[in-house]
Amino acid sequence: MEDTKPKNETEAAEKVAKKGAAAKPARLKKKTGKSKPTVSSANAYIQATYNNTIVTLADLNGNVLSWSSSGSSGFKGPKKSTPYAASLVVKNALEKAADHGIKDVSIFVTGVGQGREGAIRAFQANNMNVLSIKDITPIPHNGCRPPRPRRV
Secondary structure (H helix, E strand, O other), X not given: OOOOOOOOHHHHHHHHHHOOOOOOOOOOOOOOOOOOOXXXXXXXXXXXXXXXXXXXXXXXXXXXXXXXXXXXXOOOHHHHHOHHHHXXXXXXXHHHOHHHOOOEEEEEEEOOOOHHHHHHHHHHHOOOEEEEEEEXXXXXXXXXXXXXXXXX
């Protein structure tokens, strides 16, 4: 005799059917989709490097609502770091987060790439109310020790 517990509802129904009782069809619960929270204002983080531009939209607690990068938008090679690619990245990120109802954006920019200005202008072009723009690029306070001078 089998004394193992059934792993799921269908195995339980089969076990009951083996014992001779009328087997009921297994009822599966409907999966209810998570309701997306409505956020009126969000933080936009733009990471503009020499090779890529990444835009992340997060709520005020830091939970990511959507993100996009120029690589995921279909650009390859040196075209990824262009201002045009950055504007499309912003557009894609805003489309993904459209059901959250974002109206106001605080922008935080990191990096020195070409996509910085293009991404900021794209937020304004896509009917977002830009509350603030802050540069959070890390700057060393004298940084690492330089390499020794060469002896020739």
